[in-house]
Amino acid sequence: MRLGADHVLVRVPATSANLGPGFDAMGLALGLHDEIEVQLVASDDVRVEVVGEGAGEVPDGAEHLVVRALQHTLEAAGAPLTGVHLRCTNRIPHGRGLGSSAAAVVSGIVAARGLLADPHALDARAMLSIATAFEGHPDNAAPALQGGATLAWSGADGPRAVSLEVDPRIRATVLVPEARLATSRARGVLPQQVPHADAAFTAGRAALLVEALARRPELLLDATEDRLHQDYRAEVMASTTELVRALRAEGLAATVSGAGPTVLVLATAEQEPALDALLGELLGGGRDGATDGGWKVGRPAIDATGATCRSVGP
Secondary structure (H helix, E strand, O other): OOEOOOEEEEEEEEEEEOOOOOOOOEEEEEEEEEEEEEEEEOOOOEEEEEEEOOOOOOOOOOOOHHHHHHHHHHHHOOOOOOEEEEEEEEOOOOOOOOOHHHHHHHHHHHHHHHHEOOHHHOOHHHHHHHHHHHHOOOOOHHHHHHOOEEEEEEEOOEEEEEEEOOOOOEEEEEEEOOOOOOHHHHHHOOOOOOOHHHHHHHHHHHHHHHHHHHOOHHHHHHHOOOOOOOHHHHHHOHHHHHHHHHHHHOOOEEEEOOOOOOEEEEEEHHHHHHHHHHHHHHHOOOOOEEOOOOOEEEOOOEOOOOOEEEEOOO
């Protein structure tokens, strides 16, 4: 496979996985984006510049996750490997449950597709398969690639995903703490088995969530209730758990975003004044800023587009 470009710009959204009961399956793309500029060079040189989140922390060479995903995808497509110069403008917080690692992987994959002479050689299912191989599960990768809300699963023919309808009345609020939490630690506290009643309860709520997202936002509080993973993680994110419970007690559909510790609230515009007032009481602040407790409150749009890539011409 020949390369058709040597310089592309990729934009990929943050994502919130699980949405309560949709553990490792459901996700939502949010209007908070990383931008990755990729330029191939005629040498073996690999250079990474990071601005924003992760600057001075993530690798600046071949071990950078975007580079690894990019080179793996080019190799899988049979394209020649070259050196690469990467500039990452990161806005998605790291270690907060907003899909930063999935965004990096998807950035590399989408960049590789944009560099190919025939991008159609790498279709949506192939990109999801590669992303899932990196991530271990497709719940964040699917909305990062497709945008909107998604339901993803893995079967005998590999990972797949479908888009879910989202009622335009639904808006997202994210409450991002200063503290980070490694996904491996959040997964490490989950039990190998759960009671049958809890599994059945959560399956029912996940099915209800599809309807609540599409047409019945008044059902979001019930539809986002979970017994499969969030309570088990309370010991490693006590403040997050306390905040989720306090918001839900007031009728607001709050969940742990991904592996945490960010909190996601799904509400309608009519509920937002009550939500803002409650956040002022609980956190000492309101929307779109830092609170007294170190939480950052934001209201990103739901990203309906997913990852994009464009060539940067001379």
